[in-house]
Amino acid sequence: MSRPREYSAERIFQGIHSALSKYGYTKLTLDNIAKEIIISPAALSKRFGSKKNLLLFYMDTVIKLTTQSFVTSRSLSGSKLHALKSLLIQSLGKVEDAQTLANITSLFIESVSDMDFLEYSQRRLQLIDEEVQYFLRAAIEDGELLNIELDQVETTARILQGAITGSLMIWLNNSTRTLEQWLDDCFNIILKQS
Numbered sequence: 001m002s003r004p005r006e007y008s009a010e011r012i013f014q015g016i017h018s019a020l021s022k023y024g025y026t027k028l029t030l031d032n033i034a035k036e037i038i039i040s041p042a043a044l045s046k047r048f049g050s051k052k053n054l055l056l057f058y059m060d061t062v063i064k065l066t067t068q069s070f071v072t073s074r075s076l077s078g079s080k081l082h083a084l085k086s087l088l089i090q091s092l093g094k095v096e097d098a099q100t101l102a103n104i105t106s107l108f109i110e111s112v113s114d115m116d117f118l119e120y121s122q123r124r125l126q127l128i129d130e131e132v133q134y135f136l137r138a139a140i141e142d143g144e145l146l147n148i149e150l151d152q153v154e155t156t157a158r159i160l161q162g163a164i165t166g167s168l169m170i171w172l173n174n175s176t177r178t179l180e181q182w183l184d185d186c187f188n189i190i191l192k193q194s
Contacts, residue, residue, distance in 0.1 A: 007039055009061070015039075016058040017104075024103035025110045030054070052116070055107065059120035063127060070131040081144050084135040085187055088164065092179045098172045105168075132157040147192050160190050 015037030023032050030041040030051055037044070048054040069091070073083045095101045108124075111117035136153045139145045148156055167182035 007037060007043075009057075012037055012044075012054075013058060013061045016054060020058070020107060021100045021103050025106040028055075052114075056116060056120060059107070059111075059117065059124070063120065063124050066124060066127055070127070070134075074134070079144060080135045080138040080142060081187070081191065084132065084139075085183065088183055089180050092168075092183065095179065098175050101168060102172055129157060129161065132161060136160075145191060156190065160186060163190055 016033050018036040019032040020028055023029075028051070030044055033051075033054065034041040034044050044054060048057060069087055073087045076083045095104070107117075108121050111121040133153050136145065136148065136157055137150060140148060140150055140153070163186040164183060167186060168179070171177070171179055171182055
């Protein structure tokens with residue numbers, strides 16, 4: 001008798017991400033995910049119990065990966081603004097087209113109607129907000145941001161994030177410019193960096 005295959009958490013995460021990218025939240029099924037991982041839906045169901053638990057695993061992994069990315073960016077020498085911008089560009093670089101972005105985002109949009117999903121989504125957003133504030137404070141302390149005071153960091157971080165999120169939403173319907181160009185505009189206008 002052969003041993004059942006073991007599937008790593010990374011492989012399962014990648015399968016969920018790939019299926020979510022293709023189908024979005026509303027059309028996402030255990031079958032779609034299982035096909036991406038090359039595993040049976042029954043095996044996924046046995047391991048996670050439900051599609052919801054599978055998506056909670058996915059959201060938890062997104063938080064862990066986001067944390068890891070910020071930790072790595074904090075350790076880089078040089079410009080803190082450049083490190084933050086590079087990290088954001090890198091995270092957007094995985095999005096190939098507007099439909100993929102809409103599909104991935106759909107999980108976080110749908111999260112408002114489910115308290116468990118909402119809790120993970122809020123944790124992710126809080127993490128991003130705290131890290132953006134960290135990088136802005138570090139940039140001020142390093143003399144990179146001369147036009148923003150320390151007591152303005154919280155508001156500036158939220159405005160920057162709002163502008164970036166808004167730019168992503170505009171890009172969904174008008175992708176004549178790259179996401180990186182939109183991100184550059186947000187940094188240049190809000191932080192007065194060019």
